[in-house]
Amino acid sequence: MTITLLGSYNGVELIRHELKRFGLMGFNSSPTSAPFEGIVLVKGSLRVAYDSEVEIVGPGAVVTMHPVKGDVCIIAMQDAEFIYISSAPIFDSYRRGVERFHQMATEIAQKDGYTASHCERIRKYSVLIGCELGLSARELLSLSCGALFHDIGKTQIPDEILRKPGRLTPEEFDIMKMHTIYGRDMMSSPSNPFLHIGSTVAEQHHERYDGSGYPYGLKGEEIYLPAAIVAVVDSYDAMTSKRPYQRPKSKQEAIDEIRALRGKLYDPRVVDAFLKVVSTLDDL
Numbered sequence: 001m002t003i004t005l006l007g008s009y010n011g012v013e014l015i016r017h018e019l020k021r022f023g024l025m026g027f028n029s030s031p032t033s034a035p036f037e038g039i040v041l042v043k044g045s046l047r048v049a050y051d052s053e054v055e056i057v058g059p060g061a062v063v064t065m066h067p068v069k070g071d072v073c074i075i076a077m078q079d080a081e082f083i084y085i086s087s088a089p090i091f092d093s094y095r096r097g098v099e100r101f102h103q104m105a106t107e108i109a110q111k112d113g114y115t116a117s118h119c120e121r122i123r124k125y126s127v128l129i130g131c132e133l134g135l136s137a138r139e140l141l142s143l144s145c146g147a148l149f150h151d152i153g154k155t156q157i158p159d160e161i162l163r164k165p166g167r168l169t170p171e172e173f174d175i176m177k178m179h180t181i182y183g184r185d186m187m188s189s190p191s192n193p194f195l196h197i198g199s200t201v202a203e204q205h206h207e208r209y210d211g212s213g214y215p216y217g218l219k220g221e222e223i224y225l226p227a228a229i230v231a232v233v234d235s236y237d238a239m240t241s242k243r244p245y246q247r248p249k250s251k252q253e254a255i256d257e258i259r260a261l262r263g264k265l266y267d268p269r270v271v272d273a274f275l276k277v278v279s280t281l282d283d284l
C-alpha cells in the first residue's frame with residue numbers, strides 16, 4: 001500500500017491510496033475516529049465491507065461514512081487507486097503505523113528464514129478465502145492481520161530450535177508450540193495496539209478440526225474461523241515451499257492432501273472455499 005497526503009486544511013485531509021490486488025485497509029470506530037470519512041475510487045475495484053454489509057464498487061464510486069460506527073474493511077479486488085477524505089488529521093500516525101506494520105512483518109519473516117513476500121502471500125491467499133466465505137468486516141481485518149503476523153511468537157523461540165535442520169525432540173517441540181501463546185500475548189500487548197485484532201489467529205492457527213492441534217486441542221467450530229483459514233493456507237504453503245529438511249510437494253500433490261484431510265485436520269468450509277479459489281492463487 002502506498003499513501004500520499006495530497007492536501008490538508010483545517011484538520012481535513014485528502015490522502016491518496018494505491019492498493020495492489022488483495023491489498024487491504026481497514027478501520028474501526030473509536031472515540032478518536034474521524035467524524036466523517038469518504039472514499040472516491042479513481043481506478044480499479046474495491047470490496048467494501050461495513051460490519052456485515054458488502055458492496056463491490058468501481059471507478060467513480062463515492063463511499064461515505066459519517067460517523068464511522070462499525071468496522072470497515074476495504075479490499076482491492078484489482079489494483080486500485082482512491083482518494084480518502086478524513087475530517088480529522090490522521091495521516092502522520094497512519095503512515096507511521098503502516099511503516100511499522102511492514103517493518104515488523106519483514107523482521108518476523110527473516111527470523112523464520114522466510115521472506116516478507118512469503119508472509120504477504122499467506123495474507124493474500126487467506127483474504128481471498130475469507131471473501132469467498134463472506135466473512136464480516138471485523139473477521140476480515142482479524143484474518144488479514146493475523147495471517148501476516150501468525151508466527152510473530154517465533155521471535156521468542158531460540159534459534160537452535162527454530163532453525164534446527166532435523167526433527168525436533170518432544171521437549172523441543174513443546175517449546176516450539178509455545179509460539180502460539182507468545183504470539184497471542186505479543187499481539188494483544190498495549191505496545192502493539194494495531195496488532196490486537198489478529199491475536200486470536202496467532203493463538204489458534206495450529207488448532208486442527210479433529211482436536212489434534214495445539215495449544216488447546218480445540219475442535220470443529222470451536223476454532224475461530226479466520227484461524228482455521230490460516231491453518232489451511234499455512235499448511236499449503238509449507239507443503240509447497242522448499243525447506244532444508246523436505247522436498248517440496250507439487251501444487252497438485254498439496255491440493256490433493258488438503259482435500260484428503262477435509263473434515264479431519266481442516267474445517268470443511270475452509271477446504272471447500274480453498275478448492276474453489278486455489279486456481280487463482282498462482283496469479284497473486
Ligand SMILES: [Fe+2]
Nearest residue numbers: 150151205206
Ligand atoms: Fe505457526
